[in-house]
Amino acid sequence: MQNYPQYTNKQKYLHWFSACLVFIVIALPLYKLYFVNWLGSMANLFSLHKSLGIIILLLTIWRIIIIRKNGVPDVIPREHKLQRILAKSVQGFIYLLLFLLPLSGYLMSSKALNFLGIISIPAVSLPNNGYVIFHLIHNYGSYLLIMFLFLHIIGALFHYFWVKDKVLQSML
Numbered sequence: 001m002q003n004y005p006q007y008t009n010k011q012k013y014l015h016w017f018s019a020c021l022v023f024i025v026i027a028l029p030l031y032k033l034y035f036v037n038w039l040g041s042m043a044n045l046f047s048l049h050k051s052l053g054i055i056i057l058l059l060t061i062w063r064i065i066i067i068r069k070n071g072v073p074d075v076i077p078r079e080h081k082l083q084r085i086l087a088k089s090v091q092g093f094i095y096l097l098l099f100l101l102p103l104s105g106y107l108m109s110s111k112a113l114n115f116l117g118i119i120s121i122p123a124v125s126l127p128n129n130g131y132v133i134f135h136l137i138h139n140y141g142s143y144l145l146i147m148f149l150f151l152h153i154i155g156a157l158f159h160y161f162w163v164k165d166k167v168l169q170s171m172l
């Protein structure tokens, strides 16, 4: 039995599964010329982007429910106040964007959302400016998410290689 605080197995699986999906969802539109050959058409590419985005939203809601029920382990010692504030703020912004991006993605579209070819979610009718605003939120929000993920990963590596504590291991 390890003597450092750890996330539960469920939290670990959800973290790494969501992380893989987030990397794919971001890569699809940014490297569309590469993926489009593979997926057949731009329509297929965005259909996959949207469906995976909705799955990420559902997983994020599930993660929040687990945190509210079981809490999170205290992995960074209390005396390292600045590290705790930075880590928690970055995680908070990541959670916020994991809600904002799928919702803005859905609201910026005037077409029904076909979820994995199984369910069709009707589009919400908005005045023209509404679509434009949600499009801007989606575009700028996705770059903010990339920036926060970069900080998050740098933070995890900083703990592993520099501080040499067990923060990364708490999620492995």
Ligand code: HEM
Pocket: 011, 015, 018, 019, 020, 022, 023, 063, 067, 072, 075, 076, 087, 088, 091, 094, 095, 149, 152, 153, 156, 157, 167, 168, 169, 170, 171
């Ligand atoms: C190579 C990539 C990644 C590494 C090494 C990594 C590492 C970690 C570690 C060590 C923790 C625990 C830190 C702590 O509690 O202070 C953590 C928590 C967290 N990570 Fe990551 N992470 C990665 C990718 C991602 C991605 C892509 C996302 C976005 C989905 C993400 C979202 C989160 C969130 C929201 C938490 C807070 C704990 C939770 O609620 O599960 N991480 N990560």
Ligand code: HEM
Pocket: 022, 025, 026, 029, 030, 046, 049, 050, 051, 052, 053, 054, 056, 057, 097, 098, 101, 102, 103, 104, 105, 106, 107, 109, 113, 138, 139, 142, 143, 145
């Ligand atoms: C966590 C979920 C999501 C992430 C991280 C994400 C991220 C991104 C990124 C990085 C781009 C490229 C931005 C650019 O080229 O400037 C993009 C574009 C796009 N996303 Fe998402 N997205 C998510 C969910 C969704 C959902 C759920 C939908 C629709 C239901 C959606 C619809 C779109 C569309 C239509 C575009 C193309 C916009 C354009 O051509 O300007 N996204 N998304």
